[in-house]
Amino acid sequence: MSASYDIIVIGSGPGGYVTAIRAAQLGFRTAIVEREHLGGICLNWGCIPTKALLRSAEIHHYMERAEDYGLSAGKPGFDMGKIVARSRGVSRQLNAGVGFLLKKNKVDVIWGEATVTRAAVNGKPAAITVKPSQKKAMQPQPPEPKGVSGPGDYEAKHIILATGARPRVLPGQEPDGKLVWTYFEAMVPPELPISLLVIGSGAIGIEFASFYRAFGTEVTVVEVLPQILPVEDAEIAALARKRLEKRGVKFLTGAKVTGLDRKKDSVVATIDDGRAQQKIEVSRVLAAVGVVGNIENLGLEKLGVKTERGCVVTDGLGRTNAPGLYAIGDVAGPPMLAHKAEHEGVLCVEAIKGLPVHAMEKTRIPGCTYCDPQVASVGLTEAKAKEAGYDIRVGRFPFIGNGKAIALGEPEGLVKTIFEKSTGKLLGAHMVGAEVTELIHSFVVAMNLETTEEDLIASVFPHPTLSETIHESVLDAWGRAIHI
Structure with missing residues (x-):
């Protein structure tokens, strides 16, 4: 064997690199295998560069509305090439940052494509073979950290799959790169x-x-x-x-x-x-x-690893049915979100370490869509809550009743909260409007702390802020809203 590790992570997207760093923090000798670019799809071709594009669109929209704010800007123009270049620059900066973090935490980087050749059986550690990558990196890589490895055979007590997902392709709609x-x-x-x-x-x-x-x-x-x-x-x-x-x-x-x-x-x-x-x-x-998990060419079939609907089947802590083999993030199934992958990976390595952890509660994972208007949510929808048999109270508060929203020129929006009537348990929260992707975390924290409507009503929210819509929506569920 070329090298032996405690943990090898396959894939360096948000789930993979966060998992590797946490493993290193816990004292595990750790390596990460990457075939294309540090940071995976999210940092390079997903979450981050799309938000950079959307930021340009947002500013362009505000320039078009300059008169609404008492400003003069003339007719705004744009250069799509420069918009794209800015987005790629943001991506490159974060890509380099991942390389720095891996080096700082003494995580070895192995460049290439990995196949799992052995599970951890009969007292032997699990093993992988890394071959030269067939994927060409779509942007320059940061300087290779000291100790970077390449193709060869490696073994580890624990191997964690974090290979992510790719766009789903339907028959007749195959992409051609042009049309x-x-x-x-x-x-x-x-x-x-x-x-x-x-x-x-x-x-x-x-x-x-x-x-x-x-x-x-x-x-x-x-x-x-x-x-x-x-x-x-x-x-x-x-x-x-x-x-x-x-x-x-x-x-x-x-x-x-x-x-x-x-x-x-x-x-x-x-x-x-x-x-x-x-x-x-x-x-x-x-x-x-949609997207589909990257489960191909990993050697899973030979090892008898259970898959379902294009994803690896795991328990609540990332364990597959093969000893010493784990999966986290998109490849382990929905919701296919970067923050889910990160949290799932941390739980996985902390469980390996023997720390007291609980399986992730997927109903408490927030979802965000960064269109204009933004959309954000966590927990059950009104329909799902009723379907589950809950007797519910629903609160609503429109942005038009919020002073900060009006001052921002963003009066169109809504915060909706769903509670169990008998206990005051927060079942779900749903938002549409300006900056709601930055507001949803309040409800996530509340759900994790098993906060009731009484706790939220007793909390003091700063004025003037958009966050006051959160307070008012809870008040409305109990017939106590002030500003509508």
Whole structure:
């Protein structure tokens, strides 16, 4: 063997590198295997660079509204090349930061593609073989830390899969890099398309719809379900749709794309809503119908590792059915969110260390969509709470009743809270409006502390802030709202 470790993590996305750093902090000799770029999809082609793009769109929108704030700015322009360049620069900065953190924590980096060749059986540690990567890094890597390794055989007492996920591809909607995009191509357009068809209205689809519409692209979103943002509370999703439609985004819900006819520089899409078919011609198509776990070519089949719906099956602490083999993050199943991956990885290595940990409660994982307006939520929707048999109280508070929202020029929004009537238990919280992705954590903390409505009502919220909408929505659930 080239080297032996306590823990080897395969994949350096948010779940992987955080897991490796925490393992090193706990005293484990740790290595991480990466085939392409430190930070994984999230830092390089997902969470972070998309937020940089959306920030440019947000500022452009405010420049268009300068007169509303008593300012003069003229007609704003933009350079898509520079917008994309800024986004890539942000990504490179964080990519380099991950390399620094791994070096600081003495985590060895092994470049290449790993296959698990042995589980931890018969007193032997688990083992992997690393081969040269077939994936070319899409951006420069930071300087290699001292002790970086390459292809070879390695063994470890514990191997943690953190290989993430990739865009789901449906038959007939295969991306070609030019006319039909995944989020990879959508993040680096060579020019602004005149029109864009987005297939799927989850977080990825809606964020890109919001971004492109902000710069003038004609955007149509097709969703097979009757509601956009299907995982969100129906009332919140309806308000988000109304705001997006006001901006000019068109929605076709309860419909599906049944065909894509690719022309020289456009695509003719056939859309069926169950009653009739229509054809629309667009410059580009973005397929945003979710992601699927990267479970291939890892050697899992030979080891008999149980998988389900394209993901590795684990218990609440990342353990698979193969001794010494674990999985965390997207490859371990939904919700496929970076913060879930990070927390899951920390729980996994702390459990390996023997620390007292509890399995993650997935209903307490917040979800955020960074479109305009922003959408954020945690816990049960109103429909799910009723379906679960709860007798509930629902509180609502609109942004129009909040002084800070009005001062910001952002009076359109809503905070909705759901409680169990008999106990005051907080079951769910749902928001749409300015900066709600920065507000949702208050409800996450409250749920983790098993806070009741009494505790939230007794809390003092600073004035004037958007956070006061949280307080008022709780008051409203008990018929005590002041400002509506």
